[in-house]
Amino acid sequence: MADPIGNNAAEQLRSFVERVERLVEERKGINDDIKDVFAEAKSNGYDPKIMRKVIAERKLAADVRREQRAVFDTYCAALGLSDVLD
Amino acid sequence: MADPIGNNAAEQLRSFVERVERLVEERKGINDDIKDVFAEAKSNGYDPKIMRKVIAERKLAADVRREQRAVFDTYCAALGLSDVLD
Amino acid sequence: MADPIGNNAAEQLRSFVERVERLVEERKGINDDIKDVFAEAKSNGYDPKIMRKVIAERKLAADVRREQRAVFDTYCAALGLSDVLD
Amino acid sequence: MADPIGNNAAEQLRSFVERVERLVEERKGINDDIKDVFAEAKSNGYDPKIMRKVIAERKLAADVRREQRAVFDTYCAALGLSDVLD
DNA sequence: ACGTTTGCGCTTTAGC
DNA sequence: GCTAAAGCGCAAACGT
Numbered sequence: 001m002a003d004p005i006g007n008n009a010a011e012q013l014r015s016f017v018e019r020v021e022r023l024v025e026e027r028k029g030i031n032d033d034i035k036d037v038f039a040e041a042k043s044n045g046y047d048p049k050i051m052r053k054v055i056a057e058r059k060l061a062a063d064v065r066r067e068q069r070a071v072f073d074t075y076c077a078a079l080g081l082s083d084v085l086d
Numbered sequence: 087m088a089d090p091i092g093n094n095a096a097e098q099l100r101s102f103v104e105r106v107e108r109l110v111e112e113r114k115g116i117n118d119d120i121k122d123v124f125a126e127a128k129s130n131g132y133d134p135k136i137m138r139k140v141i142a143e144r145k146l147a148a149d150v151r152r153e154q155r156a157v158f159d160t161y162c163a164a165l166g167l168s169d170v171l172d
Numbered sequence: 173m174a175d176p177i178g179n180n181a182a183e184q185l186r187s188f189v190e191r192v193e194r195l196v197e198e199r200k201g202i203n204d205d206i207k208d209v210f211a212e213a214k215s216n217g218y219d220p221k222i223m224r225k226v227i228a229e230r231k232l233a234a235d236v237r238r239e240q241r242a243v244f245d246t247y248c249a250a251l252g253l254s255d256v257l258d
Numbered sequence: 259m260a261d262p263i264g265n266n267a268a269e270q271l272r273s274f275v276e277r278v279e280r281l282v283e284e285r286k287g288i289n290d291d292i293k294d295v296f297a298e299a300k301s302n303g304y305d306p307k308i309m310r311k312v313i314a315e316r317k318l319a320a321d322v323r324r325e326q327r328a329v330f331d332t333y334c335a336a337l338g339l340s341d342v343l344d
Numbered sequence: 345a346c347g348t349t350t351g352c353g354c355t356t357t358a359g360c
Numbered sequence: 361g362c363t364a365a366a367g368c369g370c371a372a373a374c375g376t
Contacts, residue, residue, distance in 0.1 A: 013137075016127040020120055020141055027116045031367080034109045041102040049369090051099075055106055117357085135359090185309075188299040192292055192313055199288045206281045207372090213274040221374070223271075227278055228351090289353085310354085 038048040069085075076083045124134040162169045210220040248255045296306040327343075334341045 012130065013127070013132055016123055016130075016132060017137060017141055017144070019123050020137070021144070023116050023120045023123070024141075027113055027120075030109050030113045030116065034106055034113075035368090037102055037105050037109070041099070044098065044102075046099055046102065051103060051106070052369095055103055055110075058103070058107070121358085138359095184302065185299070185304055188295055188302075188304060189309060189313055189316070191295050192309070193316070195288050195292045195295065196313075199285055199292075202281050202285045202288065203372090206278055206285075209274055209277050209281070210373095213271075216270065216274075218271055218274060223275060223278070224351090224373090227275060227282075230275075230279070231282075307355095 038051065041051060042048050072085070073083060124137065127137060128134050159169060210223065213223060214220050245255060296309065299309060300306050330343070331341060
């Protein structure tokens with residue numbers, strides 16, 4: 001039986017949609033894992049709320065560092081320097 | 087040298103924090119993957135916006151089905167029936 | 173004594189913050205009022221839980237109507253019609 | 259025409275429901291006002307995100323103070339002291 | 345009075 | 361960069 005044009009397209013679209021749905025499922029799983037870790041930490045006497053603050057702080061610090069590094073790299077490139085911090 | 091009390095706690099806390107940070111990283115990776123799929127679909131001529139609508143619709147339908155199934159199970163349990171749809 | 177630059181800014185910021193805090197207080201007051209109404213209704217023999225369901229239902233209906241109206245307006249605009257329901 | 263029993267009840271119920279709905283409307287208005295204040299602050303160069311943090315901090319401080327005051331009052335009462343901080 | 349469950353507001357994230 | 365939407369934590373409310 002011949003494969004009508006449009007059928008392939010439908011299959012392809014279906015494939016894309018299902019790939020996204022699969023990834024969303026995975027993401028949900030990870031979110032659940034995160035909740036589990038906080039719950040476990042809490043049962044060990046740590047305050048989840050404060051932990052979140054700490055994590056946010058570390059993330060911010062990392063972002064700042066990344067940004068400074070990017071500026072530094074830009075300057076090095078502008079000056080024709082090989083990057084000494086590699 | 088002995089391990090002072092409090093040090094273990096610090097290590098444990100650090101472990102929890104890093105586990106969360108690792109999971110957040112994974113989640114970010116998945117988000118990127120999702121974006122990639124949409125980009126690929128778009129380059130194949132599919133409209134990402136409409137795809138999102140379709141996915142949302144499918145999710146909603148799945149939720150409704152899940153809900154109906156839950157009600158059905160409740161009724162079966164109430165009637166002392168083994169669940170024929172298992 | 174002169175008013176140093178930066179002091180005005182601090183005052184302005186303080187003003188914004190306090191306005192928000194005042195509004196949050198008002199909101200809390202309203203929430204308390206709502207609780208009072210439910211309590212009064214309950215003491216008159218009405219079931220708060222069912223009342224909440226009714227209110228939610230009415231809200232949902234209103235939202236749906238609003239949404240339909242938005243779609244209608246969109247169509248009117250698309251067709252270059254002045255909106256007859258204004 | 260006589261007023262059947264139950265009609266008064268219906269009116270009363272309707273009154274309660276509408277009072278709640280009215281309060282919910284007011285609350286929504288306040289929420290909008292809060293958004294407006296943040297928007298205005300932003301247009302004056304203040305960062306709403308940081309403002310929120312500041313407000314949360316102040317609230318926390320106020321709560322702590324309130325809590326300490328409550329404990330203090332309790333102790334005063336337990337010791338038969340009139341509360342010197344009134 | 346406590347634990348469970350639902351609704352609300354906030355935060356964060358993604359798209360435009 | 362801004363605006364809209366989804367996910368999350370939190371708090372109040374109901375049942376035990």
